[in-house]
Amino acid sequence: NAGVTQTPKFRVLKTGQSMTLLCAQDMNHEYMYWYRQDPGMGLRLIHYSVGEGTTAKGEVPDGYNVSRLKKQNFLLGLESAAPSQTSVYFCASSGGTSGGAFADTQYFGPGTRLTVL
Amino acid sequence: AQSVSQHNHHVILSEAASLELGCNYSYGGTVNLFWYVQYPGQHLQLLLKYFSGDPLVKGIKGFEAEFIKSKFSFNLRKPSVQWSDTAEYFCAVIGGSQGNLIFGKGTKLSVKP
Numbered sequence: 001n002a003g004v005t006q007t008p009k010f011r012v013l014k015t016g017q018s019m020t021l022l023c024a025q026d027m028n029h030e031y032m033y034w035y036r037q038d039p040g041m042g043l044r045l046i047h048y049s050v051g052e053g054t055t056a057k058g059e060v061p062d063g064y065n066v067s068r069l070k071k072q073n074f075l076l077g078l079e080s081a082a083p084s085q086t087s088v089y090f091c092a093s094s095g096g097t098s099g100g101a102f103a104d105t106q107y108f109g110p111g112t113r114l115t116v117l
Numbered sequence: 118a119q120s121v122s123q124h125n126h127h128v129i130l131s132e133a134a135s136l137e138l139g140c141n142y143s144y145g146g147t148v149n150l151f152w153y154v155q156y157p158g159q160h161l162q163l164l165l166k167y168f169s170g171d172p173l174v175k176g177i178k179g180f181e182a183e184f185i186k187s188k189f190s191f192n193l194r195k196p197s198v199q200w201s202d203t204a205e206y207f208c209a210v211i212g213g214s215q216g217n218l219i220f221g222k223g224t225k226l227s228v229k230p
Contacts, residue, residue: 042121042222059217108161
């Protein structure tokens, strides 16, 4: 199993450009998450999904959109990138077997380092 | 709002020294607790977790953590650190079945050979 994979690994954008980050998991997990990691801030939840076709806002959703058209994929979109969105983005998934969207171990992808100029 | 506090931003130890990283949370009900580690250039990996039962939890690579409900704490310990333990350590908490996973800001551990 590859686990959780993310593409691309690195990206540089200019302010105002758009892009989509792809997350894929092969563990048949119901729940998927997008986080951003900034120095001194830990990880903050952007959006999450409790199943195919569903999405929900996390702690810092503004400026991002997500879609979960297939169970194994969770896409994060930036419609008009801003320098404040320079960060490392992590995708995670979990089975949620203990009850609740977050009540289980999350498995993380390798991250995407995004720089917005 | 729930919050997680990690007391130390950067800890520097020599090899074989003992480690204790503090983690306190602010949720008063049932919690699930995690410690994740991020080695340089790598993604987060689970070190250990506590859902219920024995409050002393043993994880991978010789790490353990103790859940002390009365102190709202879940401190991470290792009796003797190695250079390979150099990493950033994150405490994370889920408060209640509908709560989000809230991460602390992380503690960087540097182990001198």
